[in-house]
Amino acid sequence: MNDIIVDEPAPDDRIDPLKWFDSPGPVELEIGCGKGGFLLRRAQQHPERRLIGIEWANKYHKFAADRMARWGIANVRTIRMDADQFVQRNLPDLSLTSLFVFHPDPWPKKRHRKRRLIQTPFVESVDRVLIAGGLWAIQTDHQDYFEQIQEVVLQSPVFQEIPFDQADVCEDSDRLETNFEVKYRREGRPIYRLAVRKRNP
Numbered sequence: 001m002n003d004i005i006v007d008e009p010a011p012d013d014r015i016d017p018l019k020w021f022d023s024p025g026p027v028e029l030e031i032g033c034g035k036g037g038f039l040l041r042r043a044q045q046h047p048e049r050r051l052i053g054i055e056w057a058n059k060y061h062k063f064a065a066d067r068m069a070r071w072g073i074a075n076v077r078t079i080r081m082d083a084d085q086f087v088q089r090n091l092p093d094l095s096l097t098s099l100f101v102f103h104p105d106p107w108p109k110k111r112h113r114k115r116r117l118i119q120t121p122f123v124e125s126v127d128r129v130l131i132a133g134g135l136w137a138i139q140t141d142h143q144d145y146f147e148q149i150q151e152v153v154l155q156s157p158v159f160q161e162i163p164f165d166q167a168d169v170c171e172d173s174d175r176l177e178t179n180f181e182v183k184y185r186r187e188g189r190p191i192y193r194l195a196v197r198k199r200n201p
């Protein structure tokens, strides 16, 4: 498990994520990986890719890292930290090929909405860190947050919407089966999805 968990970088330290892996490959990031279900399947399906999972809740972070260790997954690293800081301050330019954000905390109370992750400064940072042609896939059960996400992401001229089921997210992209997706589907809640590609300059 010690090989899987990496230390939180210092603020403003631009790190090379590939230094955490034994060999190079396209780097993908999942924000709020929770118990790591998606991360595990993604890593198994794509051993040639290098996956980073960020989770700030200690309990879930440990669970996810332990899960990777139990399955002998070599191409995943996890960090326990704030993903906003990691993307905005630690990741270098053009370092990610894919970004996944599934069921981000919706902060439903009006006075808490400013805590939502996906806002204009974050979108600008994703533009900075994603390579041209890179994929950003988002899924939520929260309609109001989804509308905000669509607005801030699609108002950026660099991102072009693509059909989620044709994006390279999962073999059966209709069923990512993250923990929260399974729970919300059972409750009959709708699931909202957005996939975009960064345009070539």
Ligand SMILES: C[S@@+](CC[C@H](N)C(=O)[O-])C[C@H]1O[C@@H](n2cnc3c(N)ncnc32)[C@H](O)[C@@H]1O
Binding pocket: 031, 032, 033, 034, 035, 054, 055, 056, 057, 060, 081, 082, 083, 084, 101, 102, 103, 104, 105, 117, 178, 179, 180, 181
């Ligand atoms: C609603 S859960 C979804 C978990 C998982 N993606 C899923 O779909 O089952 C949101 C997760 O994101 C984590 N999280 C929220 N904001 C975060 C942030 N800024 N940095 C890192 N993790 C965050 C929470 O701790 C929580 O585990």
